[in-house]
Amino acid sequence: MTAGPDLRTAGRRQTAALSVFLLVQTLGTVFFVGDVIGDLRKDPASMHFAFEAIVTAALVLGILFGSFALRRTIELLRAQDQALAVARGALSDVIERQFQSWAFTPAERDVGLLALKGLDVAEIAELRGAAQGTVRAQLTRIYSKAGVSGRAQFAAFFVEDLLGQGVTAS
């Protein structure tokens, strides 16, 4: 779960920086075009005009391409975010179904999920407002229902699923 927010803030920072840059670019272009128009009115036969027209075109194209690139970046970030959410949702669906097939009680489902998230007995007990002995007993029942030797194998069960070598529940 820790990678998600980090990725998101990094993406946000990047798009924010690009936006500020785009604004500065637009500001520069507006000033430049204003200056060019001013020059033209003062001295319509200016020899600079051709050069300035090229620079103006380049600046305008820069804004358009910059906008387009920024939009692509934003859409890419969103797609990644969504893919991550879908993957998480898919995993949680897999876990849910597996828990059902093992006939976990609601309490066992909660404890099992917390155990999968890496919380130890003391933390789970505190979160659930239960005695540590209760949680330990629940975990023992969970492991026996799942037919695994302990927490490591319990977690490995779902990791194995993710790795694409489907484990069929008995």
Next chain:
Amino acid sequence: MAALRTLTAEAPAAPPALWDPVVRLTHWGIALSVLINALVNKGGSLLHVSLGWLVMALLILRLVWGALGPSEARFSAFPPNPVAAVRHLGQLVSGRVREYPSHNPAGALMAYVFWATLAVVTATGLILTGGATPMQVAAEKAAVASGDWSALIKESEGESSDEDTALRHTAEEVHDVAANLLLFLAALHVAGVVVESRAMRRNLVAPMVLGQRRK
């Protein structure tokens, strides 16, 4: 378990949880510049002209973004539709509100009126300053300050001065009226956000600032 579920269940037609940075930047940039120019500094000053040019750049950027930006920032996501706007206000009064993927129809109409008014204000501002960029204004001010009054003569020397002053006078009137209209629209906009937030039971300001803080 709920924590794992929330990420997948995204309402299909809700406005974004966080507007993209260009929308936010242009929104607050324009809001701040308009407020400063309308309430604090006086017309014709270097700061006033500079902020005017800044608003022009922000407006242009937002309009470009309306054509090239992500879907919810594009004009096609919130076409100007007065009929739909009135219908939306009716729904708001009766308490049944719908979700829209971008601005709601009333808010969309507000945005277009804002942009049109901003365009009028900047255009008349340009007429008033004779299209002088902030650099030229600064140079003129510096010249006058150093005792070279010739910079001031340029404006009054033209032959069609009668027509010119009439145009400037009209521009000034329009500039003032449109600027006041902007302030009125801003107040209306804030009121709309408050009412809409109440009706939808949702914070509509957060997406325009930093988005919802997730724990």
